[in-house]
Amino acid sequence: SDGLNIVHLKKRPIINLVPELKSRLEKMPTLSWLETLDVTTTATAFEETEDANDFEREINFYKQAEKAAAIAVPRLQTMGVRVFRPTDYYAEMAKSDEHMQKVRKRLLETQEIKDRQE
Amino acid sequence: SDTKKVSNSKWTNRTRVLIFCSRGSDFRTRHLMKDLCTLMPHTKSETKFDKKASLSMINEIAEMKNCSKVMYFESRKHKDHYLWLSNVESGPSMKFLVHNVHTMDELKMSGNCLKASRPILSFDSTFDEKPHLAIIKRSLTQIFSTPNYHPRSQPFVDHVFTFSVSTDDKIWFRNFQVVDESLKLQEIGPRFVLELIRVFNGSFEGAVLYDNPNYESPNDKRRVLKLAHQNKYANRKL
Structure with missing residues (x-):
């Protein structure tokens, strides 16, 4: 309540048109696996609460990605697709060398601080 | 140059994605x-894009851009x-509220990958459990997958895009580098x-087709917070 008046929260009407959603999905074109490289793995359901553990959550994402890579990489290799680039292959990276140097410097610094504490 | 011709001829999936924002977007976006x-x-x-213009104008812009x-x-x-994620030709489209954006520039993410290499897309099985999530999965697959033999792409697969659904039905996006053949990963961002x-x-x-019953607009959230604090002075006096 809000002092004298009882506040009625407006509820959103529930819209979930399941048959329409399903027929909509069927109408969407599908591509071959080699075009999309999508992998679905069983969920390690993680609770999302107010005081959720960030670290645990990130571990879950990592595990999911790891599983997906473990499925997709051998499959690509049997299909004859090159996955890993040769060590002498140079091309533009997503992050610049300058940026990666900064990252490395920061990693070293945090490692040093850890060592000192020990 | 012969090999180039062969690889070009195999580029069959001509999906292109238009990425743009409205006026008044901040640096993070x-x-x-x-x-x-x-x-x-x-x-x-x-x-x-000018927010005052009608959203259906976007369809025309996308068409002009192929x-x-x-x-x-x-x-x-x-x-x-x-x-907004949309499939211009025939729909569907979906609107999301974006939370917790971190960009690739941040120093804590130590991975790196080739610019424009193709990603592996990883979904958790929750996506197949509900019809609206299945539609989202299909749309995400089509938008985030780089077409095979795309002329601007690199011929290697060295990173993974993960999409996970949390118990409160939010979709979390992460991007990991596949470091080497031991399949160790490192996060790249965003x-x-x-x-x-x-x-x-x-x-x-x-x-x-679907309306999220648990969605609360940020305006309403702020209003509730404000209301909770409005009688601070009066309460203290009592």
């Missing part, structure tokens, strides 16, 4: 857009960021979380 453009060679950009998919970032009040608002039948129009 722009950086996220820039990150997505560097990671996805099949994207095109466009000048900022794009069949759209990612449109809409900002309100310089602090609330929405993302990060973001999508909260579904609605799924529409058409592209930026049409009937609402």
Whole structure:
């Protein structure tokens, strides 16, 4: 309540048109696996609460990605697709060398601080 | 040059994705857009969109740019960021509220990958459990996958895009580098979380197929917070 008046929260009407959603999905074109490289793995359901553990959550994402890579990489290799680039292959990276140097410097610094504490 | 011709002839999936934002977007959104453009060679950009114009104008812009998919970032009040994903030709489209954006520029993410190499897309099985999540999965697959033999892509697969659904139905995005053959991973970034608002039948129009009952607009959230604090002085006096 809000002092004298009882506040009625407006509820959103529930819209979930399941048959329409399903027929909509069927109408969407599908591509071959080699075009999309999508992998679905069983969920390690993680609770999302107010005081959720960030670290645990990130571990879950990592595990999911790891599983997906473990499925997709051998499959690509049997299909004859090159996955890993040769060590002498140079091309533009997503992050610049300058940026990666900064990252490395920061990693070293945090490692040093850890060592000192020990 | 012969081999080049052969590889070009195999480029059959001509999906292009238009990525752009509305006027009044903040730097974080722009950086996220820039990150997505560097990671996805099949994207095109466009000048900022005027929010006063009708959303269905976006369909025409995409058509002129030869794009069949759209990612449109809409900002309100310089602090609330929405993302539209749409399949221009025939729908569907969906609107999300974007939370927790981290860009690739941040120093804590130590991975790196080739610019424009193709990603593995990883979904968790929750996506197949509900019809609206299945539609989202299909749309995400088509938007985020780089077409095979795309001329601007690199011929290697060295990173993974993961999409996970949390118990409160939010979709979490992460990008990992596959470091070497031991399949060790390192995070590259960016990060973001999508909260579904609605799924529409058409592209930026049409009937609402799904409406998230748990969605609370950021305006309402702020209002509730304000109301909770409004009688601070009176309460203290009592």
